[in-house]
Amino acid sequence: MEMTISDAALRWFKEDVSVKQGDSVRFYPMFYGTSPVQEKYSLAFSTHDEPIQIHTSQKVEDIMFYVEDDDIWFFNGHNLIVDYNPDKDELEYQYPKP
Numbered sequence: 001m002e003m004t005i006s007d008a009a010l011r012w013f014k015e016d017v018s019v020k021q022g023d024s025v026r027f028y029p030m031f032y033g034t035s036p037v038q039e040k041y042s043l044a045f046s047t048h049d050e051p052i053q054i055h056t057s058q059k060v061e062d063i064m065f066y067v068e069d070d071d072i073w074f075f076n077g078h079n080l081i082v083d084y085n086p087d088k089d090e091l092e093y094q095y096p097k098p
Helices: 007-016 069-075
Strands: 003-005 024-030 042-046 054-060 063-068 080-085 090-094
Touching: 003 054, 003 063, 007 063, 007 080, 024 069, 054 069, 063 069
Parallel strands: 003 080, 024 063
Antiparallel strands: 024 042, 054 063, 080 090
C-alpha cells in the first residue's frame, strides 16, 4: 500500500488542525458512513495516537502520516491519496488500485 498526501491536504492539516513538525496523523477505519473500498466504514484520522505498528507511512515536512497494521484491512488492497477540496472545505480520499 502506498500513501500520498497532497500539498493542499498538508496545508489543511497545518492550518485547520494545527498539525506541526514532529506531530503524527493516523488514518483509521470508522464504523460509520461508507467508502468506495468498505461498505459501512469510512476513513477517519486522529492526531493524538502514538504509532504502535506502522504498516504504511509518509513523512512530509517532518509530519508523519500513517496507517497501522491492524487497520490495513480497510483499504482492501488499494492505495490512499489524501487531498483537500476547497469548494467543500474538506478532505477527500481516493483509493486507487496499485
